[in-house]
Amino acid sequence: MxxxxxxxxxxxxxxxxxxxxxxxxxxxxxxxxxxxxxxxxxxxxxxxxxxxxxxxxxxxxxxxxxxxxxxxxxxxxxxxxxxxxxxxxxxxxxxxxxxxxxxxxxxxxxxxEVRMVRTNDQIMNVSEIVKNYGLNGEVPKFPVHLSFNDxxxxxxxxxxxxxxxxxxxxxxxxxxxxxxxxxxx
Incomplete structure (x- = not known):
């Protein structure tokens, strides 16, 4: 619905x-x-x-x-x-x-904090992913690491x-x- x-x-x-x-x-x-x-x-x-x-x-x-x-x-x-x-x-x-x-x-x-982790342990945020792969590029799937304070x-x-x-x-x-x-x- x-x-x-x-x-x-x-x-x-x-x-x-x-x-x-x-x-x-x-x-x-x-x-x-x-x-x-x-x-x-x-x-x-x-x-x-x-x-x-x-x-x-x-x-x-x-x-x-x-x-x-x-x-x-x-x-x-x-x-x-x-x-x-x-x-x-x-x-x-x-x-x-x-x-x-x-x-x-x-x-x-x-x-x-939100970080995306590549399989080779390089950590990139979304902006860095776009910079490296472009908006329409073939972007591999990335695990996401979330941090919560307190x-x-x-x-x-x-x-x-x-x-x-x-x-x-x-x-x-x-x-x-x-x-x-x-x-x-």
Whole structure:
């Protein structure tokens, strides 16, 4: 499901028709620039009201930055917006799908440092990769190393588990927290 201003009733209707709807939400550039959280707050309110049925069944996108060589986490206004979003909803990763990597750009925005590591142990950031391989060049896949200062990552996973307790999905929330720790911590 991908539509503007998806409501609680529309999501519930979809849930009654199919077992696991996949819900996509697109944050608009003007919302990011204005730091306007109203539409995404409404979306998160709706999915939170539904709860456990939408665990790992959502993706948040940010279109409108396609004409830049920068990754979303390298764009300051996007990075700041996502950090603000997580101050408001620290449990959000409970709902974000990890199988498709829908969480990677979001977690990269939250990281204090993002480094891409080549197999020969040379470390490059995205700008260096573009410089070496060009925008349309054959770029090899790079593992990404994320660093989090203090206990930031721990606070994120604790928020997921706390949210799971609130919506009576302790087991599911602990699984998500463990997966995230194994993948990113």
């Amino acid at each position: 991908n539509r503007e201003d998806l409501t609680y009733n529309e999501i519930m209707k979809s849930l009654s028709k199919q077992e696991n709807p996949f819900i996509m939400f697109d944050i608009k550039v003007d919302e990011i620039q204005a730091k306007d959280y109203s539409r995404i707050d409404d979306f998160i309110k709706a999915i939170t009201k539904i709860g456990k049925s939408l665990r790992s069944n959502c993706a948040i996108f940010c279109t409108g930055y396609d004409n830049t060589s920068e990754e979303l986490f390298e764009i300051k206004e996007v990075n700041d917006y996502i950090k603000g979003l997580f101050r408001r909803h620290p449990f959000l990763l409970y709902y974000i799908n990890r199988d498709m990597g829908a969480d990677s750009w979001i977690i990269s925005c939250l990281a204090d 206990d930031k990552f721990s606070r994120m996973t604790k928020a997921i588990v706390s949210h799971g307790k609130k919506i009576r999905d302790v087991k599911g929330s602990k699984e998500i927290a463990k997966e995230l720790e194994l993948q990113f911590a």
